[in-house]
Amino acid sequence: MTNRTTASASVLTSIDSICCRAGAGFADGQPLVTPIVQSTTFCRDGVDSRAEHQYSRVSNPTVSALEDVLGTLEGAPPAVCFSTGLAAETALLLALVKAGDHVVCGRAVYGGTTRLLQQVLAPLGIDTTFVDSTSPAAVAAAVTVRTRVIFVETPANPTLEVTDLRAIAAIARGAGARLVVDNTFLTPALQQPLELGADVTVTSTTKFIDGHSVAPGGSVVTRDNALLERIRFVRKSTGAIQTPQHAWLTLQGIKTLPLRLRAQSASAETLAQWLAGHPAVARAHYPSLGHAQLADAQHLGAHGAVLSFEVSGGLSAARRVAGALRLCRLVEHVGSVETLVTHPASMTHADLSPEARAAAGVRDGLLRLSVGLESIADIRDDLESALATITAEVAR
């Protein structure tokens, strides 16, 4: 695995420390671990009190502790935290666009992002053009005078293609649009979109940041203070703030985020290379396999825990392999300490039309793996025995 760190080295040096001290108190007699402040409301000295916290739909001390950490990880504290990743995306888009505005979105983004844009925002008069964001020319060609937002996810889901954020940021600046990056797969530990020119990052903390499949959440980070205020206003007005318990669980998860991601990425890279040479596998996708140079320039020393691979034999073969896995658990999720497998065509991307699936690169034989912390030998053995159920047929 590559250890070259060509992007944001100054930020990287402190990320481990910021994470392991997440929410910790340092003063005499303070608890080492942030308490869960389980109160919906806060007392005031007088009717004009400007107390920091007044009502937990607007702000809560435990949520604020998480917001400080997540913002600090991107050099732009505080973040704004939400009940889920999609709540964060919804509030962010409502803060950025209005009827008549246009969005350019990468075609290989999270399925829920596509659904939000096509089935919730389009009927409100906000249209989206979906493009291959790995082609800056395609993004530039889709931009119109009405474009306010360019939304990309990199590495893409589930194809793991890498979008050149510096190139897309230049297009956004030229068009007077905001570049929003969904950083869920790499997190600030492995990719710093703001440093690469993005205006806003949005992250589903439900995945790697929590890391233990216990706390849904989402966060938005930007250096634009006016936008930050607007996002907080939308959150207060629509009511999708993070809960204190989930914020607390997320803070616990963050403490080991860089360690987990480095270990899980190392296993993912080795497994992707092994799968690429497996006789039952038509092709494997991982950032360093297809987009090595850009991936090295954009990622902080590792490429994430998610890989995907296409088994020979299409739909029935993929379903057979998914069903035969024992250690790797079949779920619709990424980012946990357990190895998780998804068959996107029948799970995460089942709502899309076959044409939309094809455009997003989701072939019938594709399986997505979110590599966990089990021993790599155990994961490989499990994959090997599941693939053996179709190898005999491939050989015939």
Ligand SMILES: *Cc1c(COP(=O)(O)O)cnc(C)c1O
């Ligand atoms: C899961 C996910 C989301 C949505 O997050 P929720 O917390 O499930 O709402 C958005 N983007 C990506 C890349 C995701 O994996």
